[in-house]
Amino acid sequence: DVKVTQSSRYLVKRTGEKVFLECVQDMDHENMFWYRQDPGLGLRLIYFSYDVKMKEKGDIPEGYSVSREKKERFSLILESASTNQTSMYLCASSPAYSGANVLTFGAGSRLTVL
Amino acid sequence: GNSVTQMEGPVTLSEEAFLTINCTYTATGYPSLFWYVQYPGEGLQLLLKATKADDKGSNKGFEATYRKETTSFHLEKGSVQVSDSAVYFCALPGAGGTSYGKLTFGQGTILTVHP
Numbered sequence: 533d534v535k536v537t538q539s540s541r542y543l544v545k546r547t548g549e550k551v552f553l554e555c556v557q558d559m560d561h562e563n564m565f566w567y568r569q570d571p572g573l574g575l576r577l578i579y580f581s582y583d584v585k586m587k588e589k590g591d592i593p594e595g596y597s598v599s600r601e602k603k604e605r606f607s608l609i610l611e612s613a614s615t616n617q618t619s620m621y622l623c624a625s626s627p628a629y630s631g632a633n634v635l636t637f638g639a640g641s642r643l644t645v646l
Numbered sequence: 647g648n649s650v651t652q653m654e655g656p657v658t659l660s661e662e663a664f665l666t667i668n669c670t671y672t673a674t675g676y677p678s679l680f681w682y683v684q685y686p687g688e689g690l691q692l693l694l695k696a697t698k699a700d701d702k703g704s705n706k707g708f709e710a711t712y713r714k715e716t717t718s719f720h721l722e723k724g725s726v727q728v729s730d731s732a733v734y735f736c737a738l739p740g741a742g743g744t745s746y747g748k749l750t751f752g753q754g755t756i757l758t759v760h761p
Contacts, residue, residue, distance in 0.1 A: 576751075
């Protein structure tokens with residue numbers, strides 16, 4: 533069964549800590565995404581990547597960075613976590629071109645920043 | 647840019663009731679439209695899609711028709727089950743084209759079905 537795996541389901545961090553959220557997909561997809569999910573706001577795109585070492589900002593990139601050194605892995609980095617980054621983070625992937633809009637999501641990483 | 651507005655809910659129904667979740671969109675041209683579903687403790691998954699006007703997407707008893715006249719893509723199911731309890735998201739490709747899969751999602755509608 534193909535999937536997107538997010539390494540941590542639940543994390544609790546302190547303000548100012550550096551946080552890494554890891555995501556791995558086994559479908560050889562070109563595109564990978566990080567979304568943030570908050571009640572009443574739906575999903576908002578933080579960053580996406582359409583190839584190794586390529587990245588583009590989404591709608592809410594401030595306070596985040598990403599890394600894609602290998603095709604299957606896409607990491608989200610919070611350089612200095614803040615309480616307003618407490619949220620559910622969803623990683624997704626999709627193939628290039630045809631089928632690009634059919635995203636496969638991971639189960640999510642719920643981050644609490646104290 | 648493209649945007650989508652969906653009925654916020656939450657929606658609470660009894661088993662076998664009829665379901666409608668409204669979704670309207672604003673877009674340039676006629677992009678593909680999607681419904682994604684998120685079951686408790688899981689990530690989102692594609693429920694159904696429609697790629698052009700008047701298309702009807704269907705899956706698992708759910709249907710949605712792409713209506714360009716009313717810019718709507720309402721989700722319907724004739725008889726819901728407890729297992730349909732989930733969060734439902736309407737979505738369409740965001741600004742900048744479709745090739746990279748950048749979707750814009752609605753706010754999500756929480757559906758709870760009681761026995």
